[in-house]
Amino acid sequence: MLDERLTEQRNSFSENIDRLSALEIVEVINREDAGVAVEVGREKEAIARAAELAVAAFRAGGRLIYVGAGTSGRLGVLDAAEMPPTYGTDPGMVQGVIAGGPAALVRSQEGAEDHPDRGAAAMDERSVTAKDLVIGIATSGTTPFVHGALARAGELGARTGFILCTPPPQALRDRHDVVIAPLTGPEVITGSTRMKAGTATKLVLNSITTAAMVLLGKVHGNLMVDLRVSCAKLQDRGERILMATLGLGRDDARELLALAGGHVKTALAMHRLQLDANEARKALDEVNGVVSALGSPEAGGG
Helix, strand or coil: CCCCCCCCCCCCHCCHHHHEEEEEEEEHHHHHCCCCCHHCCCHHHHHHHHHHHHHHHHHHHCCCEEEEEEHHHHHHHHHHHHHHHHHHHCCCCCCEECCCCCEEEEECHHHHHHHHHHHHHHHHCCCCCCCCCEECCCCCCCCHHHHHHHHHHHHCCCCEECCCCCCCCCHHHHHHEEEEECCCCCCCCCCCCCHHHHHHHHHHHHHHHHHHHCCCCCCECCCCCCCCCCCHHHHHHHHHHHHHCCCHHEEEEHHHHHHHCCCCHHHHHHHCCCHHHHHHHHHHHHHHCHHHHCCCCHHHHH
């Protein structure tokens, strides 16, 4: 189809998909999906680098800002939106910017991606600084809105990264602090990057923010201890975490969580150090929020 981008090539395994049964179509899709995680795994070092850059930004008081259009933009917004309920982060800590604005989340605004100046303006609107990390997501590697945003973010001193699913030119690698390029190959439906490329993007974003949150001490063991109770589901999860880690019964866990203002990590510190909520928060601040670094009651003076 005379397009060098890997995401725009025709997939030889699905050329006759329009002649297949529903089951056969699903089998073709599943076979192609099976290799996505493998390709993401090949980019593990770059993904880890992005996570480290995100941690550095957070510790400096900066933000992680995703920028994309279409599916890529929606996935960035989704990842950002999931951080506060999962890890108790401030909503501004991880942000998603999508070409076309909020309306593009529910209805395609395809023309919006063609304007690099709008991407640049979005960085100015968010007052991007040298403390921030801005990661562009464009599976084809060519979206003007994304390139415009990253160029402006770089001018403002921010660290920048790029996620794409086609071989990146050396110039792109030279321009950014990290480039992540899982090569998932031609899509089952030519150019439909919401499929394999979209799945790869979701896996990459999950890995970046999850690794960053673990490194920031928002996970104890493999439990999301920085969650704040905001609904019945999280109330139940918070109680179960306290029951599992502290050996408490349901009623005692519920009472402790209430005393901690619905914050699981504070509740853990209160119990471990025998402190009230305010003193427990101070103790957590002294160890950068890492629960495993808390001392015993004697060491904490509680």
